[in-house]
Amino acid sequence: MEITIRKGGADDVPAILAMLDSAVVWLNSQGITDQWGTEPWSTRAKAVSLVEKIVSEGTPWIAEIDGLPAGTVTLTPHPASYVAPADEPEVYVHILATDARFHGRGVGAALLAHAVDETRRQGLSLLRVDCFAGSEGRLVSYYESQGFTRTDPFTVGDWPGQVLERRV
Template sequence: MEITIRKAGEDDLPAILAVLDSAVAWLNGKGITAQWGTEPFSARPAAVQQVEDTLAEGDPWIVEIDGVPAGTMTLTPHPGKHVPRADEPEVYVRLLATDTRFHGHGVGAALLAHAVEETRRQGVSLLRVDCFAGSEGRLIAYYEGQGFTRTEAFAVGDWEGQILERRV
C-alpha cells in the first residue's frame, strides 16, 4: 500500500467532492447527522460553491493510496467566515476528510503531518483547525491526539464547533 500526497488542481474537484460525499455517508451511517448534514456535498449547490471557493483560497491536497484518492484537505492563510482570524500569520486546515474505504489507514494523520510541514515551509508557526464539537467530542479528541490544543469554542446557529491550534 503506497500513500502519496499531491497538490490538487481544478480538475480534482470531482475527486474532492467524492471524498467529502463518502465522509457524509460514513458519518450518517454512524448516526451523526449534525456534523455535515445528511445530503452529499455534491447534491447541494451551496456546498459545492463553498468547496470551490475554499479550494480557490488556498492549497488543496489529495492523499492517494495506490493511486486512488483516499483523503483531502485544503490549507488556507485564514479560517472560514465563522471563525475569527488569528492576530498573527497562520495556516488553517479546512475540508479535511477521508474516503470511507480508507478509514484506519492513517490518511488524516498523514494529511495533518503534511499540514505541519507546509506550515513550517511557509515560515509560519501557527497551524489551526476547527471541527464539530458534538458526538461526545470524538473529533476534538482526534485532533488533540494529533498534537492540537483546544482554544475557543464557537457556534453557527445550533452547530457547535471547536477551534484547535498547534505550534510548529
C-alpha cells in the same frame, strides 16, 4: 500500503466532493448526522460552491493510496468567516476528509502531518483548524491526538464547533 500526497487544484473538486459524499455516508452509518447532514455534498449547491471557493483561495492536497484519491485537505492563510483570524500569520486547515473506503488507514494523520510540514515550509509557527464539537467531542479528541490544543469554542446556528491550534 503507501500514502502519497500531491498538490491538487480546481480539477480535483469533483474528487474532493466524492470524498466528502463518502464521508457523509460513513458518518451517518456511525449515527452522526449533525456534523455534515445526511445529503451528499455534491447534490447541495451551497456545499459545492463552498468547496470551490475554499479550493480557489487555498492549496488543496490529495492523499492517494494505489493511485486512488483517499483523502483531502485544503490549506489557506485564513480561517472560515465564522472564526476570528489569528493575531499572527497562520496556516488554516479546511476540508479535511477521508474517503470511507480508506477510513482507519492513517490518511487524516498523514494529511495533518503534511499540513505541519507546509506550515514550517512557509516559515510560520501557527497551524489552526476548526471542527464539529458534537457527538461527544470525538472529532475534537481526534485533533488533540494529532497534537492540537483547544482554543475557542463557537456555534454557527445550532452547530457546535471548536477551534484548535498546533504550534510547529
